[in-house]
Amino acid sequence: MPHLLFDRIDEPGLNTIPVYERRGGYSALRKALQMPPEAIVEELSQSGIRGRGGAGFKMGQKASFLPKGEMAKYLTCNADESEPGTFKDRELMQKSPHTLIEGIIITTYATGIHHAFIYIRGEYQLQADILDAAVAEAEAAGYLGENILGSGHSLKLVVHRGAGAYICGEETGLLDSLEGKRGNPRLKPPFPAIEGLYAGPTLVNNVETLGTVPTIINMGGADYAKIGTEGSTGTKLISVSGDVQRPGNYEIELGISSREIIYGLCGGPKPGRTVKMWFPGGSSSPVLLEQDLDLSYDFDTLAKAGSMLGSGAIIVVDDSHSAFEVMQKVVKFYAHESCGKCVPCREGTNWTNKFLARIEAGESTPMDLDILASVQSQIIGNCLCVLGDAMAMPVGSIVAKFRDELEAEIEAARERANALPLTDTEDLLALSAH
Amino acid sequence: MPRPEQKIIKLTIDGREVEAVQGTMLVDAAKAADVEIPYFCYEPKLGQPVGACRMCLVEIEGIPKLQTSCSTPVRDGMVVNTQVQRVKDAQNSVVEFLLVNHPLDCPVCDKGGECPLQDITFGWGKGRSRVIEPKRHFVKPLALSPLIAIDRERCILCYRCVRFSQEVAEDWQLIFTERGSHTFVGTHDGHPYVAPFSGNIIELCPVGALTSQPYRFRARPWDIEGAGGVCTLCPAQCNVEFTVRDDKVLRVLSRENPGVDDGWLCDKGRFAYQAIHVDERITTPLVRDGSGELRPASWEEAITAAGALGQHQGSVGALVGGQASNEEAFLIGRLLREGLASADIDSRPHGTVELGLTRALAAPKLQATVQDIEFAHTVLVLGTEPLDDAPILDLRIRKGVRRHGVKLAIASARPSALDPNAQLSIRYAPGAVVEFLSGLEWALTAPGSGETHELAQLLRDGGEDVVILWGESLPPAALAILLRIAEKLGLAEREGAGLLEIPAGANARGIREAGALPNAGPGYADTTTGRDAAEIAAATAAGDIRALYLFGVDPLRDLGARAEWQAALARAELVVAHAGVLTEGIAAHADVVFPAESSAEKEGTIVHPDGRLQRLRVAIKHPGQVRAGWQVIGELAKAVGLDLHVLTAGMAFKQLVAAVPFYAGLTLEQIGGRGVRWPETEAAAAMPAGTPAAQVAVTDVASGPRPEVNGHLAAGTYRSIWASPEVEISPALKFTVAEQLVELAPEDAARLGIEHGSTVQVAQNGTRLSGRAVIRTGVPAGSVFLATGIAKDSANALDELMVEVVKSR
Amino acid sequence: MSSIDRRPPVRRYEHGSRVPGWDEAVDLTKPPATVPDPALTPVPEELRAAIEAEMAKYPDRKSASIPALHLAQRHHGWCSPEAIKQVACVMRLTPAYLTSVASFYDMFYLQPKPKHDVYVCTNITCSLLGADELYERMCEAAEGHDISVRGFECLGACDIGPMASVDGEYVGPLNLDDPKLIVEDIEAGRPVLEHKQLRRRAVADAKGRVDDFDGIAPVGQEGN
Numbered sequence A: 001m002p003h004l005l006f007d008r009i010d011e012p013g014l015n016t017i018p019v020y021e022r023r024g025g026y027s028a029l030r031k032a033l034q035m036p037p038e039a040i041v042e043e044l045s046q047s048g049i050r051g052r053g054g055a056g057f058k059m060g061q062k063a064s065f066l067p068k069g070e071m072a073k074y075l076t077c078n079a080d081e082s083e084p085g086t087f088k089d090r091e092l093m094q095k096s097p098h099t100l101i102e103g104i105i106i107t108t109y110a111t112g113i114h115h116a117f118i119y120i121r122g123e124y125q126l127q128a129d130i131l132d133a134a135v136a137e138a139e140a141a142g143y144l145g146e147n148i149l150g151s152g153h154s155l156k157l158v159v160h161r162g163a164g165a166y167i168c169g170e171e172t173g174l175l176d177s178l179e180g181k182r183g184n185p186r187l188k189p190p191f192p193a194i195e196g197l198y199a200g201p202t203l204v205n206n207v208e209t210l211g212t213v214p215t216i217i218n219m220g221g222a223d224y225a226k227i228g229t230e231g232s233t234g235t236k237l238i239s240v241s242g243d244v245q246r247p248g249n250y251e252i253e254l255g256i257s258s259r260e261i262i263y264g265l266c267g268g269p270k271p272g273r274t275v276k277m278w279f280p281g282g283s284s285s286p287v288l289l290e291q292d293l294d295l296s297y298d299f300d301t302l303a304k305a306g307s308m309l310g311s312g313a314i315i316v317v318d319d320s321h322s323a324f325e326v327m328q329k330v331v332k333f334y335a336h337e338s339c340g341k342c343v344p345c346r347e348g349t350n351w352t353n354k355f356l357a358r359i360e361a362g363e364s365t366p367m368d369l370d371i372l373a374s375v376q377s378q379i380i381g382n383c384l385c386v387l388g389d390a391m392a393m394p395v396g397s398i399v400a401k402f403r404d405e406l407e408a409e410i411e412a413a414r415e416r417a418n419a420l421p422l423t424d425t426e427d428l429l430a431l432s433a434h
Numbered sequence B: 001m002p003r004p005e006q007k008i009i010k011l012t013i014d015g016r017e018v019e020a021v022q023g024t025m026l027v028d029a030a031k032a033a034d035v036e037i038p039y040f041c042y043e044p045k046l047g048q049p050v051g052a053c054r055m056c057l058v059e060i061e062g063i064p065k066l067q068t069s070c071s072t073p074v075r076d077g078m079v080v081n082t083q084v085q086r087v088k089d090a091q092n093s094v095v096e097f098l099l100v101n102h103p104l105d106c107p108v109c110d111k112g113g114e115c116p117l118q119d120i121t122f123g124w125g126k127g128r129s130r131v132i133e134p135k136r137h138f139v140k141p142l143a144l145s146p147l148i149a150i151d152r153e154r155c156i157l158c159y160r161c162v163r164f165s166q167e168v169a170e171d172w173q174l175i176f177t178e179r180g181s182h183t184f185v186g187t188h189d190g191h192p193y194v195a196p197f198s199g200n201i202i203e204l205c206p207v208g209a210l211t212s213q214p215y216r217f218r219a220r221p222w223d224i225e226g227a228g229g230v231c232t233l234c235p236a237q238c239n240v241e242f243t244v245r246d247d248k249v250l251r252v253l254s255r256e257n258p259g260v261d262d263g264w265l266c267d268k269g270r271f272a273y274q275a276i277h278v279d280e281r282i283t284t285p286l287v288r289d290g291s292g293e294l295r296p297a298s299w300e301e302a303i304t305a306a307g308a309l310g311q312h313q314g315s316v317g318a319l320v321g322g323q324a325s326n327e328e329a330f331l332i333g334r335l336l337r338e339g340l341a342s343a344d345i346d347s348r349p350h351g352t353v354e355l356g357l358t359r360a361l362a363a364p365k366l367q368a369t370v371q372d373i374e375f376a377h378t379v380l381v382l383g384t385e386p387l388d389d390a391p392i393l394d395l396r397i398r399k400g401v402r403r404h405g406v407k408l409a410i411a412s413a414r415p416s417a418l419d420p421n422a423q424l425s426i427r428y429a430p431g432a433v434v435e436f437l438s439g440l441e442w443a444l445t446a447p448g449s450g451e452t453h454e455l456a457q458l459l460r461d462g463g464e465d466v467v468i469l470w471g472e473s474l475p476p477a478a479l480a481i482l483l484r485i486a487e488k489l490g491l492a493e494r495e496g497a498g499l500l501e502i503p504a505g506a507n508a509r510g511i512r513e514a515g516a517l518p519n520a521g522p523g524y525a526d527t528t529t530g531r532d533a534a535e536i537a538a539a540t541a542a543g544d545i546r547a548l549y550l551f552g553v554d555p556l557r558d559l560g561a562r563a564e565w566q567a568a569l570a571r572a573e574l575v576v577a578h579a580g581v582l583t584e585g586i587a588a589h590a591d592v593v594f595p596a597e598s599s600a601e602k603e604g605t606i607v608h609p610d611g612r613l614q615r616l617r618v619a620i621k622h623p624g625q626v627r628a629g630w631q632v633i634g635e636l637a638k639a640v641g642l643d644l645h646v647l648t649a650g651m652a653f654k655q656l657v658a659a660v661p662f663y664a665g666l667t668l669e670q671i672g673g674r675g676v677r678w679p680e681t682e683a684a685a686a687m688p689a690g691t692p693a694a695q696v697a698v699t700d701v702a703s704g705p706r707p708e709v710n711g712h713l714a715a716g717t718y719r720s721i722w723a724s725p726e727v728e729i730s731p732a733l734k735f736t737v738a739e740q741l742v743e744l745a746p747e748d749a750a751r752l753g754i755e756h757g758s759t760v761q762v763a764q765n766g767t768r769l770s771g772r773a774v775i776r777t778g779v780p781a782g783s784v785f786l787a788t789g790i791a792k793d794s795a796n797a798l799d800e801l802m803v804e805v806v807k808s809r
Numbered sequence C: 001m002s003s004i005d006r007r008p009p010v011r012r013y014e015h016g017s018r019v020p021g022w023d024e025a026v027d028l029t030k031p032p033a034t035v036p037d038p039a040l041t042p043v044p045e046e047l048r049a050a051i052e053a054e055m056a057k058y059p060d061r062k063s064a065s066i067p068a069l070h071l072a073q074r075h076h077g078w079c080s081p082e083a084i085k086q087v088a089c090v091m092r093l094t095p096a097y098l099t100s101v102a103s104f105y106d107m108f109y110l111q112p113k114p115k116h117d118v119y120v121c122t123n124i125t126c127s128l129l130g131a132d133e134l135y136e137r138m139c140e141a142a143e144g145h146d147i148s149v150r151g152f153e154c155l156g157a158c159d160i161g162p163m164a165s166v167d168g169e170y171v172g173p174l175n176l177d178d179p180k181l182i183v184e185d186i187e188a189g190r191p192v193l194e195h196k197q198l199r200r201r202a203v204a205d206a207k208g209r210v211d212d213f214d215g216i217a218p219v220g221q222e223g224n
C-alpha cells in the first residue's frame, strides 16, 4: 500500500525546510511553476481526488469553477478539524507543515490567487505555532511572498486561528469567521467559488486535500488516479478512535475493507468485546453495524450503505456501551454547536436534546421514539447548512437500528424514576401539564 | 450607479403562469401573483436575505432540496410549487420548531392581533403541538432602552432587529450574543440601545419580543384605527401612520414611501407624537391681561385682541415657522401684503437670498430627488449633518454607499456621523465655507493637489450623476458659488444628478413657494421687497416696526441674533403668535397666543425639499379649543378688514394653486398618499427662470481649520436632532432632550485643562453660556461646536465667530 | 422611568435552558456604547501595537477581530468590558460588535476566569473511554486552585482519549490519577504530564514511524 503523506512522517525535523527539502519537498512546486496554470488544474481533475474535508466534492472541478483572470480571489485552507473523531489534519500540520504550504502555493498558482489563509481551530495551538514558524521559514526561503522562485507568482499566506466553534468548519461559516464575524453559515448560492471571502471568488479546501496536491503533481494526475477505486482515488488519512486497541491516524488506500482497518490496523475492540456500531466518517455519519464491516471503505460504497465517508474518522463503539448513551453525546454536541441561525437546526437540536433528557428522567414512553424520529426527518433538508442534518442523520439511524434497545432503555428509565406504567392518555396529559 | 433595468420574465407558480421582473425574489413575485408564501426573516429593506427562518421553503422543479423563496431570484421558465405535501410538511415543521420555545402568552401580549407569528401559525401550522418539554422561562419584559422593552422568551431570532442596527442604521449596538439556542438579542455590557433610529426595530419585530414602552398596553389592534399622515418635525417629511384610539394618537408607524423615507422613521418622528396630548400643550387662545399675565381667553376675545394688528398698517413684521403648511404660509402672505400693507414677511432663519439666485437654485431641472441619492455616482454632503437636519436621509446615504457603491464626500466644519462611510471628508474652518467653495470651484478647472482637488476630481471624474446635499445655513455668498459649481458639473442636464437643499424648517420649501419671503410672492414672483428676519428685528428694536406676527416661530429660540430679538420683542407694541408650546420668547412677549395644530390635526399640503407636494390629513379632531390654522388666519384677516374667502382648507389650496403657476392643475386627489413632485410635472415650465450665476474669477484660498487665536476658538453651531420643543415635552423622550454640549478637539481640551463631561463656560463679549464639554476626536484643533435650537444656553446668543471656552469653577 | 427595569429572576423549570445574560435588563443610566473615541479610551501600547499588526495582515481590518480578542484576553485575563472596549477603539468598531463575536466562540470568556485553562474533552470518543468521570476528578483536583476546568467538545485528539488540553498543551490518555498530577504540574510551573503530551507521540501508522522520534520541539511561545 503506497504511503504518500505519512511516509516516515515522524522523521525529526521534517517540520523544517532543510529536512523537508532533503526528502524531496518543494520539488513539486518547482515542477508546477514550469507548467501553465490550466495544466495543473487539469492534473488535479485527472487525479480524481475528492475533498477530504467531509463533502467529498471533486477538487479539480471546484478549482475550475473559479473565475479566471486577475481579480481579488482567495484560497482558504480549512484546518478547523472539529468533527468529532477527526484528528488527521493535526498530525499532518504538526509534523509536515510544508506539505500543506507547498500544496497551497501550487494551488494558488494554478488558480491565480494571491492571498491565502489557513483557518486553524484555536485549540490547535501547537500546530498553529508550527505553521506560523513554517510560513516564516518559507517566506525567508522565497517560497512565499513576491515573485516566487522567479515565476512571477506571488502569494501572501496568513495563519488565522479560530476560537472554538465547530460550525467554522462549514465553509461559509468559516468565511464569515475569517471576515471577523460570528461564524454563521451563509446562504448558498452564491457558492464561495463565485462569491466568498470579502465577496471575492474563494476556493475552500481541507488540509489533507491541499496537502495531497504536491504528490499529485509529482506523480501526475493519471497515475494518482490508479490508486484507490474508480470513484474514490488515492490514499486517505483516517482517524480511528473509540473502542479499538490501536487508535490513531493511518494512511490507507481507498477501497480496502473496513474490517481490515478496524481489526487489521487498529486491532479491533478489546478482547471479549464486539463492535456494536461504528461511525464511518465522523459523528455526523449515520452509524453502521458489525455486519457492515466488510464494506469497502470508499466514498461510493459507504454512501450506498446509507452512510458516508465524511472526513475519514472512524469511531468504534463496542458492546459495553448503550446506544442511548452514544446518541445523547451526539445530540449534546450538535445542540451545543448549532450556530442558531436557522430555526430547524437551532430548535430541532435543542428539542432533541431536551427529549433525551426526558427519556433519561424516565418521563417518556416508547411511543415518543416515533416523535423523535419524525423530528429528525423534519430537520433533514430544511436547514441552512448541513449541521442540522449532521445530527439528524446519525440520530435517525440509531433510532432506526436500535429501536428495541431504546425502548427497553425508556422502560428501564421509567422504572428507575418510579413512574407508573403508562397505559392511557391520562398519564400523558398529566405529564404534559407538569 | 444608474438604476438597474427591469426585464419581465415568465414563471409558473402552482401550475399558473405568472409574470415578474427578473431578479425579484420568488416570495415577492408570488405575492404579486396572489400566492402567499409565509416568511419571518425576509425583509428587503434590510438588505440581502439571510434565509434564517426557513419558513418560506418551496419546491422548485429541477432542484432536489426545497429552496428558500426569499433568497431565490426568479428566472424565466422556473416552475415552482408551493402547495405540494413536501412544502406543507416543511411549513408545519418550521412552525412547530418555532413554538418549541415561544410562549403561548398571546392573550397578554401587546402584539396579539397584529402578530405575524400568530397569523402564520394559524395559516400554516399543524394546529397541534407535540412539544411537552418545558419552554424557556425568563424575566420579562426587560428594558432594552427607555423606549423599547424586550421579551426574550418570545424572540424567534429572525435577525430583523439586529440587521436593522447593523446594516441599515449601522449603529452596531444591537447584537446577537451567545450561540445556538442560547442566542439572544442584547447589547454590550448592559448599555441601552439608544440610537436615533432605534424605534424601527419595534415595527420590524414579527412577534411580541420588542415592544414600544410608550405604547405597551395602551390599545388592542381591534380598537385602533390607522390614519395616514406626514411627520412635520423636520424637512425629511417621512410618511407616517398614526395609530388613533378615541381621537388620541397612541403610536406612530412608518408608512413606506420609497420616494421619501424608505419605510423608516427616526425616534423623534416615532415618539414625539406624545407632545400632542400633554399638559404643556396650549389648547386655548391666550391673551395677556392687564397684569401682564397670559390668560386663557375665548376665540372672540383673542381675535379681537389680535385684530389690533390692523391699527399698525405698514408696520407689521411677520415670521413664518417651518411647520406651517403651504396654505397657511400663503394666507399669511395675503394677510400681510393685502390686509396690513406690509411686505415685511420672512421664513428664512439664515438671511435673504437674492431672488434670481433663489429661483436658479430651485430650478426644476436642478433638483435631485431622494432616490437619486441612492443611485448617484457621487454624493457630496455640504455644510449639513443629515443625521440632525433630516435624519432619514442619513439612512438613505448609507444605503447608497453600502448597496450601490455610491462614493460619498463630506465637506463640513463639524465632523459628521457619515465620515466613516465617506471616501473623503473635508473640514473647513467654521465660517470659512465661502473660501472652501471658492477653492473647490478653482480646483474644478485648475490642476493641483490636496483634499480640495481630490474632491474636485471625484465630482468631475467619478461619474456624471453627482448629487449635492446642501444645508440652508450656507451664506448667500456660498450659494452663488454652489450654483456655479453645479453649472460646471452640468448637474441640471442629468436626470440622476442635481442639488438637494436641506432647509432648516420642515416645510421651508413649500413656505417659500407660497410666498413667505421678503423678496418674492407666491411662486417666486417678483414683488415689492420687504424686510427680512434680521431687518425686521432691527426695525422693531428701532421702533420702525410696531407689531409682530409670529406663526410657529420663537425668535429667541429659532433664530440668531438673540440680543437683537430680545430688544425687538421688548419694544414691539403688539406680538401675536401661533404656538403649540409656550417657549421662552412667546411666554415672555406674546400678547395674543393662538393654539397651534399638530400635524395629526392639520389639513393642508407641504412640500418636501425635493419638490414633492404631500398632504397632511386630519387624523384626530382638534383637542380643546384648537382651530385650524387657515381658519384662524381667515378670521384674523376679517378682523383687520380683509376677506380671504376661505371657508375650507380645500379653498385655501385652490387659491394657492391658482397663485403658484408651477402648481397649476394639481389636485388634492392627485397628491394622494404618496405625493407629487411638481418639478416633474408639465407645469414646472412655469417656474420663473433664475439668473445664471455671474462668472467671476476665482483663486485658491485657504479654508482649512485654523489653530486658536489668543486662546479663542472658532465656533461652529449645530442643531441636534433632539433640539425641539416637541421632544422636550414628550415624556418618553425626556431622557434624550438636547442640551448644550460643547464639542472640543482633544488637543484644545488638553491645553485648556478641560475634562470630558465637565461643565464649561463659553464666553464672548460678556455673554456667557454654560454647557457640558464633549471631547471628540475629529473636531479640528481651533474649532469648537455649540448647540443651537435648545431651550437653555443656546448658541444663538453669540453673534461672533470667536469664543473663549473656560472651565467652570 | 420604566417600571420594568429590574425584577428578581423567576423560578425556572428544571430542564429549561439557562444562559447568563438572558434575565438582564440594560442599565438605563449608562450611555449607549458607540465606537469608543480614541481620545477617551486609553489602550496599553503593546496591546495596541499587537492588534494593529494583526489588522495589517488582512485585506479588511475586521478580520482581525478574533486574533485581537485573543490578544486582549491574554492581556486582561478575560474579555472584560474594558478589554473589549480597547479592542473596539483600536479596530474602530463598536464594543457590541466584538461582544457579539466573542460570545459566539467557546474560547473567549466574557466572565472573569481563573488563570489556567483545563479543557477536558467530553465528546463521544473520550466519553466512551471514561471522560465523564475524568472530568469530575479534574474538577475536584482543581478546586481551590487558580484553574478553570471545562468540559469541552471534541478537541481533535481522540487518539489519546480520554484527554485534556492544559493551557493549550494536549495530554492523554489520562487515567483517574492524572488530574492531581496535572494540578501539581501547573502549580509548579513545569510542563504538564510530559510523558503524555501529544507532541511527543508517534503516529499510529507503522509506516509513518522512525526509530528516533522524540516529539516535536516546542515552537514560538510555548507554555502560554
Ligand SMILES: Cc1cc2nc3c(=O)[nH]c(=O)nc-3n(C[C@H](O)[C@H](O)[C@H](O)COP(=O)(O)O)c2cc1C
Pocket (backbone or CB within 6 Å): A050, A051, A052, A053, A054, A055, A056, A057, A059, A078, A079, A080, A081, A082, A083, A166, A167, A168, A169, A170, A171, A172, A204, A205, A206, A207, A209, A210, A385, A386, A387, A390
Ligand atoms: C458543520 C460542518 C462542519 C465541517 N467541518 C469541517 C472541518 O472541520 N474541516 C474541513 O475540512 N471541512 C469541514 N466541513 C466541510 C466543509 O464545509 C467543506 O466542504 C470542505 O472544507 C471543503 O474542502 P474539501 O473539498 O477539500 O473537502 C464541514 C462541513 C460542515 C457542514
Ligand code: SF4
Pocket (backbone or CB within 6 Å): A167, A184, A185, A337, A338, A339, A340, A341, A342, A343, A345, A346, A383, A384, A385, A386, A387, A388, A389
Ligand atoms: S443548520 Fe444549524 S449550524 Fe447550520 S445555519 Fe442552521 S442553525 Fe446554523
Ligand code: FES
Pocket (backbone or CB within 6 Å): B038, B039, B040, B041, B042, B050, B051, B052, B053, B054, B055, B056, B057, B068, B069, B070, B071
Ligand atoms: S423568509 Fe426565507 S428563510 Fe426566512
